[in-house]
Structure formats: C-alpha cells, structure tokens
Amino acid sequence: MTAAGAPSEAAAPRRRGRPSRTQTGNGPATRDQILRAAREEFSEHGYAKTSVRGIAKAAGVDPALVHHYFGTKEQVFEAAITVAFAPALQAPAAIDDGPLDGVGERLTRFVLGVWEDPATRAPLLAIVRSAVDNETAAAIFRRLISTQLLGHIAGRLGLPDAELRAELAAAQLVGIAMLRYVIQVEPLASADVEHLVARVAPVVQGHLTGA
Amino acid sequence: MTAAGAPSEAAAPRRRGRPSRTQTGNGPATRDQILRAAREEFSEHGYAKTSVRGIAKAAGVDPALVHHYFGTKEQVFEAAITVAFAPALQAPAAIDDGPLDGVGERLTRFVLGVWEDPATRAPLLAIVRSAVDNETAAAIFRRLISTQLLGHIAGRLGLPDAELRAELAAAQLVGIAMLRYVIQVEPLASADVEHLVARVAPVVQGHLTGA
Structure with a gap:
C-alpha cells in the first residue's frame, strides 16, 4: 500500500521526474x-x-x-x-467474536464463506495462482497471511506452539479450498457446506486448542 | 500413456503419414x-x-x-x-500395508516422505503449478488422483461416505504440502517431520475411519 516517490526511469523512459x-x-x-x-x-x-x-x-x-x-x-x-484479500483479513473478527471453544467452527464457516462467494473467490484464486507460480508473489502472500492472519490467531490462542497450531488448522482449510474450488475433485466439490462444517470444524478446533 | 497412430498433420506440416x-x-x-x-x-x-x-x-x-x-x-x-506421479501412486501400498487403525499415520508419513525428497518434490511441484494454472492440466490431475489414489483409499475403507472421507484426509495433507513446501510459511516450513506426524496422523485417521 506504499506510494513510491519518483517513477522508475527504466520503466518509463520518456517521462522523467514527478508527473505533473x-x-x-x-x-x-x-x-x-x-x-x-x-x-x-x-x-x-x-x-x-x-x-x-x-x-x-x-x-x-x-x-x-x-x-x-x-x-x-x-x-x-x-x-x-491487500484489497483483494480484505475479506480474508476479516478472519480475525471471526476469531475474536465468541468463545474460544467455538473458534474452529467460526473459522471454518468464515473460510468456506469467502470461497463460496464468487465475488471473493475470483481474487483469491488469482492470489493462489500467482503465489504457486512465482516466488515474489509467494513471499508477499506469505508475509500477509503470517502477519495479518495466522499471527492474530496465534495471539488469541496464547499457547506455546500457537503459530504451528494456527498453520495446521489453516492447512486443513487451504487443502479443502484447493481440492474443492481449484482442482474441483468430486464428491468434495459438490458436498453440502453444512456437512463440510460438521466434518471439518472439529478438526480445526482440535488443531487450535486440542491436546 | 497412449501412443496415437499417425502424427498430427497440423502440428507437423512438413512430414505426413507414419514416421519412417x-x-x-x-x-x-x-x-x-x-x-x-x-x-x-x-x-x-x-x-x-x-x-x-x-x-x-x-x-x-x-x-x-x-x-x-x-x-x-x-x-x-x-x-x-503419470511417470512423475509414480511415487505418489505407491500410496495404495502404504494404505494396504497394515491394519486400518494405522492407515492415518502410514498415509501421513508417505505423503510427507514424497515431499521431503527433492527428487520427487520437483515433479510434484510442476504438477501442482500446472493444475492450479490450467483447466486441462487440472482435469488430468483430478482424474489421476480420483481414480488411482482416492478411489483406492475409499475402496479399502468400505464406508458409505468413503470418498468424501478420503478427500478430507487428502485435503489436510495437500494443505500442509502447500503451506510447508510451496508457500513455505514458518514455523510449518521448518517443523520437524516427526512432530508433524504426531499432530497430523490422528487427524488423517479421524477423517478416514472416525465417527
């Protein structure tokens, strides 16, 4: 979200200095x-x-x-x-908005909701494609999810291995997004959202707060 | 793995018919x-x-x-x-080779093992990149994992929703592969394999054979 001072001369050789x-x-x-x-x-x-x-x-x-x-x-x-990711960055609200023993279900519903909505799915797909294909894009993506998303979840948990817990929970949800929305493997791609929440929320909860 | 009879004329206009x-x-x-x-x-x-x-x-x-x-x-x-995927297609052996209550750990060890080895990781990365970026590649990948991998696991389980179970278990492992080996988010990227097996195998087992 930064604005550099002067335009790069290499990329715009015909205009130098600050635009008028x-x-x-x-x-x-x-x-x-x-x-x-x-x-x-x-x-x-x-x-x-x-x-x-x-x-x-x-x-x-x-x-x-x-x-x-x-x-x-x-x-x-x-x-x-950052703009495209804005809905995903509301996940911290989903984390904070209720008791810790319901955080697995709230996070699962939140992630599936962002992917179910075509308006938010398209930019997420673009990010995933870029991050898988390019190291620079991966680094930016990594920084965003680490600092803004996983860091927040880990902070809320307050457990010694909270970051790894947050990432294993995220991995379950990332994998479902990959197989259901990107690769579209059946029957997962057509499975009912509520059925998925019932199966997945306990796993996410277990990663976050389990033994 | 099929060999077409005659070469395509469109792609090789200077040579027609069967190569000598x-x-x-x-x-x-x-x-x-x-x-x-x-x-x-x-x-x-x-x-x-x-x-x-x-x-x-x-x-x-x-x-x-x-x-x-x-x-x-x-x-x-x-x-x-199919050649690059050959190691992954040995997963059925990992599934079959022991009692059903240890299948979660065997599958987790198998998948992490394939990704930990640079020789098998490179072609897998290429497949993931192609499948994420291109619908034709995704369709071929989808068919391979559905028929050869998930279908086999589902068959071994013999439960009514076995296919969805296999896919949710696969999703946990796919997500870990994405975050650990592709995006390389820390601390997951550097976590000890045995620690991961201890955390993840019960989840995979739960998806496959749990209540």
Whole structure:
C-alpha cells in the first residue's frame, strides 16, 4: 500500500521526474482506477506475466503514473492483493467474536464463506495462482497471511506452539479450498457446506486448542 | 500413456503419414528421451506455456515423433505426469500395508516422505503449478488422483461416505504440502517431520475411519 516517490526511469523512459499535476489528474480516482486494472491484470495473467506497462494500458494511464502511485510491480501487486484479500483479513473478527471453544467452527464457516462467494473467490484464486507460480508473489502472500492472519490467531490462542497450531488448522482449510474450488475433485466439490462444517470444524478446533 | 497412430498433420506440416523406420530410430529409447524432455519442459514452463514443438526441440527429435509416440499435448502431459506421479501412486501400498487403525499415520508419513525428497518434490511441484494454472492440466490431475489414489483409499475403507472421507484426509495433507513446501510459511516450513506426524496422523485417521 506504499506510494513510491519518483517513477522508475527504466520503466518509463520518456517521462522523467514527478508527473505533473495535469498527468496525475484526480489523484484518488486515478489511484483506484489503476488498482482495479492491476487486480484484473494479475487475476487474468498471474504475477509473472503481468507488467506495469500492461496495467497502465488497462487503466488508460501512463506507466509513470503507476510507478508514481505504487512504486514497483511488487508494490502494485501487494496493494492489489491487500484489497483483494480484505475479506480474508476479516478472519480475525471471526476469531475474536465468541468463545474460544467455538473458534474452529467460526473459522471454518468464515473460510468456506469467502470461497463460496464468487465475488471473493475470483481474487483469491488469482492470489493462489500467482503465489504457486512465482516466488515474489509467494513471499508477499506469505508475509500477509503470517502477519495479518495466522499471527492474530496465534495471539488469541496464547499457547506455546500457537503459530504451528494456527498453520495446521489453516492447512486443513487451504487443502479443502484447493481440492474443492481449484482442482474441483468430486464428491468434495459438490458436498453440502453444512456437512463440510460438521466434518471439518472439529478438526480445526482440535488443531487450535486440542491436546 | 497412449501412443496415437499417425502424427498430427497440423502440428507437423512438413512430414505426413507414419514416421519412417529411420526417423523413429530406437523406439523405446526415443520414447524415453521425449518423455524426459516433456517432464522438464512442463516442470519449467507449466502446462500452458509448453508446446509439442518445444518438447521435440528439447528432445532433439522432429515434432511428428512426439505425436507418433504420445498423440496430443494433453496425452504427452498425462504420460509425463503419470511417470512423475509414480511415487505418489505407491500410496495404495502404504494404505494396504497394515491394519486400518494405522492407515492415518502410514498415509501421513508417505505423503510427507514424497515431499521431503527433492527428487520427487520437483515433479510434484510442476504438477501442482500446472493444475492450479490450467483447466486441462487440472482435469488430468483430478482424474489421476480420483481414480488411482482416492478411489483406492475409499475402496479399502468400505464406508458409505468413503470418498468424501478420503478427500478430507487428502485435503489436510495437500494443505500442509502447500503451506510447508510451496508457500513455505514458518514455523510449518521448518517443523520437524516427526512432530508433524504426531499432530497430523490422528487427524488423517479421524477423517478416514472416525465417527
């Protein structure tokens, strides 16, 4: 979510220095426009095949503006997935919002809910595809889930091996997302959500707070 | 693992009909050479970006020979991942080789073992990357794990919802593979294998044979 000061000269050789007031136009609107284009480009082509030039073209702006608002391609990606990841980052609320012995079910319902909704599933798929395919994207993804999601869960648990517990619980849910929504293996892909919650919530709870 | 009769004319316009004896040379050796090149090309570039022409070039043969031995790009991919997947297809042995109440630990040890070994991890990573990124690759992967792996486990269990049980158990192991070996989230990425087996085997057992 950082905005670098000056645009990269290498990526935009024809414009040097800070874009003029005319170029930047209506700042917040232009920024949103670039972010939306970035999200679509990363979703469609993945991290490796997306370029700052391509994002600029899709947003209808000069590449220098993309650098002006976001900095490098890595920084545009991080900004784009932070927005796309916003629903997933509400998971801490799902963690905190009730007693600890119901946290497994709340987290399971939350994750399945984010994946069941096509609006939130599409950006998540884009993130997973990029992270599986590219080390830079994986590093950004890793940092986001570690600091914002798993770190929060671990903090709430207050157990000595809380981080590993959070990750094993996450692994059960990540695996279900992979097989049900990405690879689409049957009968899991068509299984009833409530049936899955009944089967999976106790496992997630066990990882988080079990013996 | 099928070999199409005649090479595709579209892909190899300069050579029509069955390759001559001279062209096919030492059949089995040439076939292995193509298969090895295919595995490397798919590993490096993923399914979408790999072409029959590229595989032929890497193997030092005419594209018509690739079509001759394997058929379409889909069929080359299936043959290549069937070989790469061969260690994983030994999982049925891990399932069968002992009492049912130890199947969770045997399967967990088996999956972690395949991923811990760099020689078997590389082709698995290539398959996961291709399957996440491409629908055709996902379909082939889906068919392989459904028929060869999960179907076998389900058959051994002999329970009414055995297939879903096998998939939920697989999901726990797939998620650990994703977070530990692909995304490499800590502390899971560096956790001791025996500690993981102690935590995960009971979960896998529970999915497979629990209440």
